[in-house]
Amino acid sequence: MHPVFKIVFGIVLLTGLLTFFYFDWEFLSKTSAQSVLSFSSSQGLKDKEIPDFPKINIGPFHNENPMPCTCQEADPANRYVPKDELDDLQNRRAEEFRQHQIRTGKENDVLILAPANTPLQYPIRGFRVTPMSKTLIPGLALQTRSRAVYKVSLRVQKGLLSVLDVQEGEQVDGQNEKNLSISSSNLQQLNGLLNRVTYTSTVYHIKTQDLAYFSFENHEVLFPIEIRRQSVPVLFDMGKDVNSQIIIADDSLNPEKVVGDNIEHYVMPPAQGWFAGRNLAVSQVTTKYFLWVDDDFVFLNETRIESFVNIMEAVPELDVVGGEVQGDQFFFKLEYEEGSSEEGGCITRFKHNHHAPLPGFDGCFFVDGVVNYFLGRTDAVRRVGFDPFLKRVAHTEFFLDGLGDLLVVTCNGHRIGHQKHSHTNKYHSFRHPPESDSQNKMTHHFFKNHLKCMQY
Amino acid sequence: MHPVFKIVFGIVLLTGLLTFFYFDWEFLSKTSAQSVLSFSSSQGLKDKEIPDFPKINIGPFHNENPMPCTCQEADPANRYVPKDELDDLQNRRAEEFRQHQIRTGKENDVLILAPANTPLQYPIRGFRVTPMSKTLIPGLALQTRSRAVYKVSLRVQKGLLSVLDVQEGEQVDGQNEKNLSISSSNLQQLNGLLNRVTYTSTVYHIKTQDLAYFSFENHEVLFPIEIRRQSVPVLFDMGKDVNSQIIIADDSLNPEKVVGDNIEHYVMPPAQGWFAGRNLAVSQVTTKYFLWVDDDFVFLNETRIESFVNIMEAVPELDVVGGEVQGDQFFFKLEYEEGSSEEGGCITRFKHNHHAPLPGFDGCFFVDGVVNYFLGRTDAVRRVGFDPFLKRVAHTEFFLDGLGDLLVVTCNGHRIGHQKHSHTNKYHSFRHPPESDSQNKMTHHFFKNHLKCMQY
Numbered sequence: 001m002h003p004v005f006k007i008v009f010g011i012v013l014l015t016g017l018l019t020f021f022y023f024d025w026e027f028l029s030k031t032s033a034q035s036v037l038s039f040s041s042s043q044g045l046k047d048k049e050i051p052d053f054p055k056i057n058i059g060p061f062h063n064e065n066p067m068p069c070t071c072q073e074a075d076p077a078n079r080y081v082p083k084d085e086l087d088d089l090q091n092r093r094a095e096e097f098r099q100h101q102i103r104t105g106k107e108n109d110v111l112i113l114a115p116a117n118t119p120l121q122y123p124i125r126g127f128r129v130t131p132m133s134k135t136l137i138p139g140l141a142l143q144t145r146s147r148a149v150y151k152v153s154l155r156v157q158k159g160l161l162s163v164l165d166v167q168e169g170e171q172v173d174g175q176n177e178k179n180l181s182i183s184s185s186n187l188q189q190l191n192g193l194l195n196r197v198t199y200t201s202t203v204y205h206i207k208t209q210d211l212a213y214f215s216f217e218n219h220e221v222l223f224p225i226e227i228r229r230q231s232v233p234v235l236f237d238m239g240k241d242v243n244s245q246i247i248i249a250d251d252s253l254n255p256e257k258v259v260g261d262n263i264e265h266y267v268m269p270p271a272q273g274w275f276a277g278r279n280l281a282v283s284q285v286t287t288k289y290f291l292w293v294d295d296d297f298v299f300l301n302e303t304r305i306e307s308f309v310n311i312m313e314a315v316p317e318l319d320v321v322g323g324e325v326q327g328d329q330f331f332f333k334l335e336y337e338e339g340s341s342e343e344g345g346c347i348t349r350f351k352h353n354h355h356a357p358l359p360g361f362d363g364c365f366f367v368d369g370v371v372n373y374f375l376g377r378t379d380a381v382r383r384v385g386f387d388p389f390l391k392r393v394a395h396t397e398f399f400l401d402g403l404g405d406l407l408v409v410t411c412n413g414h415r416i417g418h419q420k421h422s423h424t425n426k427y428h429s430f431r432h433p434p435e436s437d438s439q440n441k442m443t444h445h446f447f448k449n450h451l452k453c454m455q456y
Numbered sequence: 457m458h459p460v461f462k463i464v465f466g467i468v469l470l471t472g473l474l475t476f477f478y479f480d481w482e483f484l485s486k487t488s489a490q491s492v493l494s495f496s497s498s499q500g501l502k503d504k505e506i507p508d509f510p511k512i513n514i515g516p517f518h519n520e521n522p523m524p525c526t527c528q529e530a531d532p533a534n535r536y537v538p539k540d541e542l543d544d545l546q547n548r549r550a551e552e553f554r555q556h557q558i559r560t561g562k563e564n565d566v567l568i569l570a571p572a573n574t575p576l577q578y579p580i581r582g583f584r585v586t587p588m589s590k591t592l593i594p595g596l597a598l599q600t601r602s603r604a605v606y607k608v609s610l611r612v613q614k615g616l617l618s619v620l621d622v623q624e625g626e627q628v629d630g631q632n633e634k635n636l637s638i639s640s641s642n643l644q645q646l647n648g649l650l651n652r653v654t655y656t657s658t659v660y661h662i663k664t665q666d667l668a669y670f671s672f673e674n675h676e677v678l679f680p681i682e683i684r685r686q687s688v689p690v691l692f693d694m695g696k697d698v699n700s701q702i703i704i705a706d707d708s709l710n711p712e713k714v715v716g717d718n719i720e721h722y723v724m725p726p727a728q729g730w731f732a733g734r735n736l737a738v739s740q741v742t743t744k745y746f747l748w749v750d751d752d753f754v755f756l757n758e759t760r761i762e763s764f765v766n767i768m769e770a771v772p773e774l775d776v777v778g779g780e781v782q783g784d785q786f787f788f789k790l791e792y793e794e795g796s797s798e799e800g801g802c803i804t805r806f807k808h809n810h811h812a813p814l815p816g817f818d819g820c821f822f823v824d825g826v827v828n829y830f831l832g833r834t835d836a837v838r839r840v841g842f843d844p845f846l847k848r849v850a851h852t853e854f855f856l857d858g859l860g861d862l863l864v865v866t867c868n869g870h871r872i873g874h875q876k877h878s879h880t881n882k883y884h885s886f887r888h889p890p891e892s893d894s895q896n897k898m899t900h901h902f903f904k905n906h907l908k909c910m911q912y
């Protein structure tokens with residue numbers, strides 16, 4: 001039995017700016033490369049004493065700098081930038097990208113191999129600590145044949161190591177330091193000590209990583225320590241009653257008063273813009289989901305919002321479920337290659353392409369973008385946001401910004417109608433802006449999304 | 457030399473609702489527990505054939521369900537919920553929390569140990585694939601003493617394995633299946649085959665994980681495969697000129713026209729609310745940073761916005777840098793314990809406490825919350841958002857929602873002034889709402905942040 005739900009209708013602009021792109025391209029497939037066991041120097045919060053990690057030759061396909069990409073026939077994304085401004089723009093973009101790489105932890109993104117035949121047991125995944133708090137390191141052990149003395153060492157960079165409750169006669173060197181050594185003539189006693197090793201990060205950071213080196217005689221292994229501040233959940237109460245609220249973001253030239261019990265009307269500066277209006281509208285939603293509709297959609301007898309909700313409730317990972325507007329179930333796939341740091345990435349859009357069916361839901365498919373009639377998970381959509389720079393014509397941009405963060409599905413049979421269009425000249429001048437609008441948008445993309453080229 | 461920057465001034469409500477909390481509590485420290493090598497069944501997108509992972513006994517502090525927490529003297533967060541509604545609310549909250557755990561990948565959050573003395577080499581971290589695209593598995597190798605025949609097996613759950621370019625006479629079983637076996641009488645040839653093993657995920661998901669089992673004779677190791685759709689960068693161009701824009705979110709009862717060259721004035725439904733206004737204002741920012749000010753702040757001769765920018769530019773991981781309002785440099789630390797799934801978490805706020813100094817910046821300290829005069833990184837602040845439910849009195853809530861996601865710093869010597877207060881009765885009735893307002897807020901927190909108790 002389904003809980004009764006709260007829905008918010010979002011109606012954005014009374015100027016009703018909407019556009020669809022209708023190009024089609026062949027699908028390309030590439031694998032991604034990552035940096036291998038190397039540590040590149042960069043600014044940001046790091047311990048300046050971190051040494052280079054040892055490099056292991058593991059094959060030609062891993063390299064530190066991703067391969068440049070191509071868009072086949074697309075022109076470069078920077079083609080509308082005036083020649084005398086291009087260098088400056090390129091430099092500013094390189095600087096923003098450098099900061100982006102720091103923020104997204106690219107320097108921690110290394111491949112680590114477990115070497116064969118080491119007598120050491122250690123945690124390879126899931127060992128997480130909160131910043132600056134002492135935590136037991138799980139699973140450290142030595143398993144080796146009989147020796148007179150057993151000695152292991154542990155070394156970290158962003159924290160301090162200690163052994164809890166060191167007893168008389170137990171040999172521990174480097175207590176509360178970066179380098180710790182434990183010795184014993186008894187293997188069981190050594191493993192007992194290894195069971196009591198703690199790590200305390202000394203850097204304050206909410207999301208970073210340390211690397212631990214664990215060694216015995218000529219064997220050395222590496223393992224990651226995730227330093228992570230815990231997040232607090234943010235949940236939405238769906239309540240018990242249907243609660244429909246209409247949020248209107250209005251950038252009309254001459255806004256009219258709109259009143260009603262379930263209506264929230266926000267007046268924007270005139271012609272402030274399409275995506276600015278969308279971002280405003282979603283910023284005011286207080287419910288778990290919102291239904292996106294443009295102001296010129298028409299609800300039909302067959303329109304069933306609850307069926308959208310059923311799908312989202314059954315598959316909590318979903319973020320957007322799209323339907324069909326007057327027979328047009330527009331959806332698309334985006335192919336993205338990261339490209340090189342200098343040139344940027346390559347985007348290709350494939351209309352009416354999907355990734356895979358949604359298991360358990362006939363007629364639903366994973367895609368990267370849908371038509372403007374969809375149910376959105378409020379927190380997920382807000383985290384991506386609608387770029388308020390985009391004033392007149394935009395659609396794919398939201399899904400591009402959300403690539404990798406939004407799980408999007410299109411489903412057959414969820415229909416809404418569309419008013420007949422009747423344009424006034426004044427509306428037309430906004431709805432079909434001059435060429436410069438799309439040129440400025442391309443330049444905006446070149447910078448914002450760090451692109452080399454983009455083709456629809 | 458610093459780039460010239462764009463700044464946006466954000467002025468939220470002309471009703472100027474602002475509040476500070478002034479309680480003080482002792483600091484508690486706890487470590488966090490995680491689930492160990494166990495796979496709990498849940499709904500959501502998963503391959504229903506995934507078997508339980510083997511459990512390894514590694515000590516008493518790791519358990520599947522985090523320990524309950526306590527807030528010392530704080531009353532329960534659900535104390536204002538009417539008794540006849542409490543069960544329903546609790547059940548709805550449990551359901552939302554269950555979905556939250558699925559969305560945040562808790563089922564993938566397992567601790568994996570590398571066993572000692574295995575003759576296998578394999579990747580323990582950093583092996584990432586894009587969904588449904590064939591990728592070479594790096595670093596697989598067997599290093600063992602001479603045998604007549606060498607045979608290794610590889611097993612995955614959410615994908616298919618294959619060996620590239622299998623030659624005549626090379627023994628590969630399970631090509632393009634979940635279970636792959638490779639045999640050879642020659643160790644070098646076997647390792648050559650292992651160098652050509654590929655993985656292709658069969659589930660479409662933008663962020664999930666598979667586990668691979670790699671075995672030889674009686675040895676078996678596990679390693680994670682990250683399945684991740686790549687995100688596109690979203691960068692902001694700081695430009696070359698100073699560009700100051702003032703964004704006003706106005707929920708006055710009788711809004712007045714506000715005009716000016718650099719002013720964007722948004723009119724909200726009357727008394728729509730404080731955080732609704734804040735969320736609206738930041739939804740309209742188009743620049744990399746924004747400066748938050750309340751409408752009753754006063755710029756002083758000594759006010760230096762650029763010094764905030766300098767700090768943020770030098771430390772790209774920072775999200776919020778706070779200053780001081782008329783001698784009040786309010787900042788605080790939040791202590792958060794996850795608590796048990798049933799009861800929820802515990803939050804304690806410590807006024808004028810900080811975590812650690814910001815390296816390289818005298819007078820700057822890491823905190824969890826600051827005063828309402830701060831420079832914010834637009835994308836980071838928007839991703840957290842200001843909960844539009846909070847209509848009258850709120851401050852800490854933003855930082856609570858942002859815990860673990862926002863890196864916040866307070867710095868000495870960044871001052872702005874404050875108007876003298878002169879309240880009208882009408883303003884007073886909004887500024888100091890009845891007791892029911894804070895009771896409803898506590899109930900909101902109980903659900904939204906999955907809390908057991910909260911104390912300021």
